């Protein structure tokens with residue numbers, strides 16, 4: 001049986017493990033966390049609607065359901081010329097490698113003064129503590145926003161900042177203390193969320209006005225301070241608590257590896273998720289045999305200007321790798337590419353409803369789904385956990 005080593009136990013790594021097992025490979029998965037974290041539904045932790053455990057799926061349970069080997073270890077370097085992965089506890093050799101370790105984050109001055117819903121999972125609980133403390137106090141200023149990556153716009157993630165802020169608005173409203181709080185949404189770009197399309201932008205504006213959420217757009221962020229955010233013109237947005245999502249860039253392990261990277265440190269792949277090695281003209285890669293694949297948030301995504309890194313794209317890449325590797329081993333030329341599957345698809349929660357957001361080459365749509373949208377997203381969380389554990393059937397393509 002051919003052996004595959006997968007690095008990372010997120011959307012990309014777990015899906016790859018499941019589908020490579022289905023294709024008959026022997027699979028080992030290395031992760032520094034012992035659980036798969038369902039990031040999209042973590043937005044409810046800060047407002048107490050979900051518990052931390054609700055968002056975690058133990059990797060041991062996924063291992064039992066799909067029969068892969070699991071190693072909890074921290075990857076420190078990948079040396080593809082040596083077919084080796086260096087970890088804190090041990091060094092591992094591989095026959096085939098799938099890199100699925102997510103991304104790193106852009107650095108910001110004063111980053112100790114904000115928390116991110118897209119950072120380490122435990123930060124979601126710290127965000128909850130900060131919001132709870134302000135609720136106890138009875139009033140305050142809360143600012144939430146996201147940043148850009150000029151070298152690679154596909155790594156910008158704003159949706160969860162909208163979602164957490166809308167949920168906080170609803171929480172305060174239910175408690176009857178919304179009027180005592182100033183909520184502000186901030187971003188350095190003039191039109192945050194523009195890649196979702198013009199109609200979505202208009203709708204977001206209507207939402208901000210309706211919910212009395214202030215906007216602070218179009219000024220570059222200089223630094224974060226304990227009591228607010230300072231911008232390029234030295235103006236300051238005062239904030240008792242700041243939630244900020246830095247844009248993604250290359251994982252720090254990639255800088256300590258011999259994989260080809262783009263300017264922001266993401267791994268360069270082709271449409272089939274094969275890592276584009278350029279150091280060895282005579283390598284097997286040149287003969288159509290690829291040993292290293294990269295998927296999910298770790299890669300330099302190709303595609304239209306509005307492309308975005310999302311969980312469902314990570315999963316398409318993972319399923320394609322399982323198919324492509326099987327075909328390669330069988331000596332077949334059949335391959336599946338990911339680029340035709342690039343779209344933006346999400347249900348953006350607002351605490352009491354949601355908006356269905358879809359963007360493809362034809363344009364963008366945002367369809368309001370009062371009440372039902374919230375429960376649809378909850379239902380997806382249930383589906384995600386239980387279908388991966390093999391407890392309910394998979395819906396094709398989901």
Ligand SMILES: Cc1cc2nc3c(=O)[nH]c(=O)nc-3n(C[C@H](O)[C@H](O)[C@H](O)COP(=O)(O)OP(=O)(O)OC[C@H]3O[C@@H](n4cnc5c(N)ncnc54)[C@H](O)[C@@H]3O)c2cc1C
Pocket residue numbers: 007008009010011012013030031032033035036039040041042043073074075076100101102103117118119157159160253295296297298309310311312313314345346347
């Ligand atoms: C709050 C939030 C909401 C989102 N909402 C949506 C949504 O509604 N729809 C959507 O499609 N997408 C959404 N996304 C995006 C989606 O979650 C990501 O695109 C997806 O998680 C990428 O999967 P991944 O496996 O590439 O990376 P990750 O999920 O980040 O997984 C990376 C894995 O690698 C492991 N790892 C990292 N470093 C090391 C190391 N050094 N050694 C060993 N293991 C390591 C981690 O423990 C983890 O298991 C959201 C993201 C966030 C943060």
